Every structure is written in structure tokens, then in C-alpha cells.
Amino acid sequence: MSDTSPTILWLRRDLRLADHPALLAAVKRSGPVIPVFIRDHSVDSLGAAPKWRLGLSLAQLAKRLDDMSSQLIFRSGEAMAVLEQLISETGATAVHWSRLYDPDAIARDTLIKGALKQRGVEAESFAGHVLFEPWTVETKTGGFYRVYSPMWRAVRDRTVPEPQAAPSKLPAPETWPETETLDQWAMGAAMKRGAPVCLPHQRVGEEAARDRLDWFMANSIPPYKDDRNMPALDATSGMSENLTYGEISPRQCWHAGQRALDEGGGRGAEHWLKELVWREFAYHLVYHTPEILAGNWKSDWDAFPWNEDEDHPEVAAWKQGRTGEPFVDAAMREMYVTGKMHNRARMIVASYLTKHLMTHWKIGMRWFEDCLTDWDIAANAMGWQWTAGSGPDAAPYFRIFNPETQAEKFDPDGVYRRRWIAEGHENPTKTALSYFDAVPKSWNLSASALYPERIVDLSGGRNRALQAYEARTF
Numbered sequence: 001m002s003d004t005s006p007t008i009l010w011l012r013r014d015l016r017l018a019d020h021p022a023l024l025a026a027v028k029r030s031g032p033v034i035p036v037f038i039r040d041h042s043v044d045s046l047g048a049a050p051k052w053r054l055g056l057s058l059a060q061l062a063k064r065l066d067d068m069s070s071q072l073i074f075r076s077g078e079a080m081a082v083l084e085q086l087i088s089e090t091g092a093t094a095v096h097w098s099r100l101y102d103p104d105a106i107a108r109d110t111l112i113k114g115a116l117k118q119r120g121v122e123a124e125s126f127a128g129h130v131l132f133e134p135w136t137v138e139t140k141t142g143g144f145y146r147v148y149s150p151m152w153r154a155v156r157d158r159t160v161p162e163p164q165a166a167p168s169k170l171p172a173p174e175t176w177p178e179t180e181t182l183d184q185w186a187m188g189a190a191m192k193r194g195a196p197v198c199l200p201h202q203r204v205g206e207e208a209a210r211d212r213l214d215w216f217m218a219n220s221i222p223p224y225k226d227d228r229n230m231p232a233l234d235a236t237s238g239m240s241e242n243l244t245y246g247e248i249s250p251r252q253c254w255h256a257g258q259r260a261l262d263e264g265g266g267r268g269a270e271h272w273l274k275e276l277v278w279r280e281f282a283y284h285l286v287y288h289t290p291e292i293l294a295g296n297w298k299s300d301w302d303a304f305p306w307n308e309d310e311d312h313p314e315v316a317a318w319k320q321g322r323t324g325e326p327f328v329d330a331a332m333r334e335m336y337v338t339g340k341m342h343n344r345a346r347m348i349v350a351s352y353l354t355k356h357l358m359t360h361w362k363i364g365m366r367w368f369e370d371c372l373t374d375w376d377i378a379a380n381a382m383g384w385q386w387t388a389g390s391g392p393d394a395a396p397y398f399r400i401f402n403p404e405t406q407a408e409k410f411d412p413d414g415v416y417r418r419r420w421i422a423e424g425h426e427n428p429t430k431t432a433l434s435y436f437d438a439v440p441k442s443w444n445l446s447a448s449a450l451y452p453e454r455i456v457d458l459s460g461g462r463n464r465a466l467q468a469y470e471a472r473t474f
């Protein structure tokens with residue numbers, strides 16, 4: 001039975017129109033659809049870069065909706081109160097949203113669903129942020145996967161429904177409810193003077209994401225398995241930025257990978273699908289073991305003598321890309337300027353912080369949370385705990401990446417390091433110089449200064465970490 005009263009489409013990390021089950025179901029109800037984005041605590045508590053990048057995504061989506069004679073309503077406040085207010089203003093009888101899987105979102109959404117249903121509003125949540133919802137993949141004994149490879153084997157041949165097209169039209173209400181504006185929200189306020197430097201490195205919105213995915217599939221799939229480890233190359237998809245805000249759906253990515261596989265994409269295509277399943281693995285872990293976000297996944301690591309002083313000079317040097325270790329510094333600067341960091345580099349800087357500097361992974365995780373425009377709650381926590389050794393299916397603590405030999409292997413000609421390090425070069429690259437435009441003045445950095453001495457001798461740092469590991473009491 002169709003209902004001609006409005007449906008509120010509560011958007012969160014699903015900022016797209018294609019392959020959007022919650023949106024399609026709203027359109028199907030026949031009445032007007034009122035898309036709304038709520039700036040609640042989950043938005044206010046975002047780090048500087050992801051919050052700014054979210055603002056860009058919202059602006060883009062608002063424009064697309066406008067072009068379709070629809071509108072994106074911006075409201076701030078506690079989500080339940082905002083939805084109740086909108087329901088009474090618009091006479092909406094349904095609220096739709098796409099499910100999220102972290103503990104805070106689950107707690108909020110569960111409360112809201114219960115309360116809305118109680119007042120007779122159709123509150124319905126839909127899949128869309130992951131390929132396989134966490135409760136749909138089980139081990140033979142009925143638990144969840146704590147190890148990646150068997151999970152990959154369990155899902156690789158599953159049928160994933162084809163992505164759905166965007167609706168051609170969104171029925172609009174006769175009068176739109178009032179809206180706040182993105183300008184009022186100042187989503188980039190904490191980016192200070194870094195934002196203009198960071199902006200050209202962002203690929204914002206659904207169309208840009210789809211174009212990039214098409215380009216990547218046409219050009220980069222065959223060599224992906226080997227080239228994906230080389231940070232100087234543009235050899236990975238760059239989809240993380242779009243997946244995290246839902247500007248593209250994981251199903252669109254999965255099917256693009258499957259098509260490439262069918263068309264002879266071989267090892268490259270299969271490896272790319274495997275990477276998408278790492279993202280799934282991270283979400284399943286967050287859902288089943290939410291403690292992964294805040295504490296050691298393996299609790300015996302609680303006894304490890306980490307440095308937990310965020311203000312320690314070595315931590316400052318790591319954050320500022322001034323450790324004197326070129327591969328590490330290049331990567332930290334890449335992140336500051338672009339909001340992204342190559343995966344190989346993420347592993348190296350995380351290993352260096354948690355092992356050579358023996359600093360708690362939480363400090364690194366928080367810095368990434370502030371700097372990454374592709375920040376993803378699940379992938380970030382898993383990545384840090386995996387590298388530190390405290391996480392599921394983790395690299396053992398004693399496997400310590402040597403940044404120097406890693407650089408020889410994965411940046412043999414030094415292109416990546418030169419791209420990001422200006423000091424000591426007669427003709428520094430534009431990208432390396434742009435770092436100095438992005439950093440806050442208070443860091444007091446200059447491209448013409450001397451490149452810093454190593455803050456930690458690599459073998460000394462490695463031995464210190466191994467000794468602490470061997471002397472551990474767990």
C-alpha cells in the first residue's frame with residue numbers, strides 16, 4: 001500500500017544517490033522525500049580533516065539534490081530531538097537510514113528506532129555501508145572470523161546483489177522545512193590554514209568517485225598486485241576517501257572488481273577484491289568486538305610499557321614529519337598535505353611509532369583520526385592494532401619494519417621521499433614545499449632549515465623494543 005505522507009531520509013555515511021537502498025525504499029513509498037543531515041555529537045567529535053572533508057561531501061550532495069529540485073536539510077542537535085521536531089513540522093510518517101556498525105551509532109540508532117516506532121512512525125534501517133553485514137558471515141562453529149584469510153575464503157564466492165541505479169526523481173514536499181547552512185556549521189574551522197593546500201588532493205562526491213573507479217579499472221588492475229606497494233605510483237584506487245562517506249557503495253566497487261576479473265583482470269582484480277574484504281573484516285571486528293576502538297584487542301598487551309605521553313618530543317617529531325627517518329617523514333607529510341597516506345607508508349609509520357618509539361598505538365590512531373580525509377573508524381583501529389601487534393590476526397610485535405630497507409625496496413629511486421621532503425634539496429618539489437604552507441605557524445618549520453638528525457637510531461630503537469617485548473610479563 002502506498003502512503004503519500006513524507007519520508008525523512010536521514011543521511012549519515014551514505015552521501016550518494018546510486019545504490020542506496022534506504023533512498024530507493026523512500027521513493028517507493030510515493031510521498032515526498034525529505035533528505036536530512038544532522039550535525040550531532042558524532043559529527044562534532046570528528047577530527048579536523050575528516051570533518052572538513054565531510055563538509056565538502058555534504059556541499060556536493062546538496063548541489064546534486066538541488067539540481068533535481070530536491071534539497072538537503074541541515075539541522076544540528078541531538079538526533080532523536082531533531083528527528084522528532086522534523087516529524088512534527090512535516091507530518092512525516094517514516095524515517096529511513098543506512099545502518100552503521102560502531103557501538104555509538106548502534107546505541108543511538110537502536111534508541112531512536114524504538115522511540116519512533118512507539119510513536120507510530122515507520123523507522124526502517126537498510127544495508128549499504130558494507131558488502132556483508134556482520135551477522136551474515138559466520139565460522140563453522142557459529143562465531144565471527146578473528147582471522148582474515150578464512151573470512152575471505154568464506155565470502156569470495158558469495159553472490160552480491162547488483163548495485164541499483166539512482167532514482168531519476170525525488171518527490172519534493174510542497175514546502176520545505178527550514179534548514180541551517182553549511183557556512184554556519186564551519187566544518188573546516190579546525191583545519192586552520194591547511195585546507196587550501198589539502199583541497200586539490202580531494203576527490204569529492206559520487207561522480208568523481210565513479211569516474212576514478214572507472215579509470216582505475218581501465219588502467220590499473222593488471223599490475224595492481226605488485227604496484228600497490230609502491231607509494232610513488234598512482235597504483236591504488238583511492239576509493240577509501242569515497243567509501244568512508246558513502247559517496248560510492250562497496251557493492252559498486254565489488255561489481256567493478258568482479259567485472260575486471262571476468263574480463264581477465266587476473267591476480268590484480270582478485271587482489272583488489274581481497275582488499276575490499278579487509279574493509280569488511282574491520283567492520284565485522286568493530287561490530288563483534290567494539291572494544292577494538294578503545295583498548296588492546298588482546299588484553300595481555302595492557303601490561304606493555306608503552307610511552308603514553310602524547311606531548312613527548314619524539315611523538316611531536318613523528319607527527320611533524322621530523323624524525324630524521326626519510327620514509328617516515330615523507331609519509332607523515334603526505335598525510336598532512338593530502339589527507340591520505342599510502343597503505344605501505346601507513347604500516348611503516350605505525351610500526352615506527354609503536355616499535356622504534358615504543359609509543360602507544362592509541363596516540364597514532366588519534367593523530368590519524370585528526371589528519372586523514374579517508375578516516376574510517378573501523379579500518380583505522382584495525383590498522384593500528386594490526387601493526388602494533390595487539391590486534392586480531394596481527395603482525396607479531398617482533399616483526400619490526402626497518403624504514404630504511406623498506407624504502408630501498410618500495411621507493412628504490414627515492415621518488416616518494418623527494419616528493420615530500422624539501423630540506424637538503426637544491427630544487428625541492430612543489431609537493432614538498434606545500435607541506436610548509438599547510439603546517440601551523442606554531443610548528444615553526446622552514447623548508448630551508450637543515451633536515452633533522454635521526455631522533456632514534458634504528459638498531460637501538462629496534463633492540464629497545466625487542467627487549468621490552470621479551471621482558472614482558474604477559
Ligand SMILES: Cc1cc2nc3c(=O)[nH]c(=O)nc-3n(C[C@H](O)[C@H](O)[C@H](O)COP(=O)(O)OP(=O)(O)OC[C@H]3O[C@@H](n4cnc5c(N)ncnc54)[C@H](O)[C@@H]3O)c2cc1C
Nearest residue numbers: 236237238239240275276279343346375376379380383384
Ligand atoms: C595504521 C593504519 C591506519 C589505517 N587507517 C585507515 C583509515 O582511517 N581509513 C581507511 O579507509 N583505511 C585505513 N587503512 C587501510 C588502508 O591503508 C587504506 O584503506 C588504503 O590505503 C586506501 O587506499 P586505496 O583506497 O587507494 O586502497 P586500494 O588499494 O585501492 O584498496 C581498495 C579498498 O580496499 C579497502 N582496504 C584496502 N586496504 C585495507 C586495509 N588494510 N584495511 C581496511 N580496508 C582496506 C579500502 O576501502 C580501499 O579503498 C589503514 C591502514 C593502516 C596500516
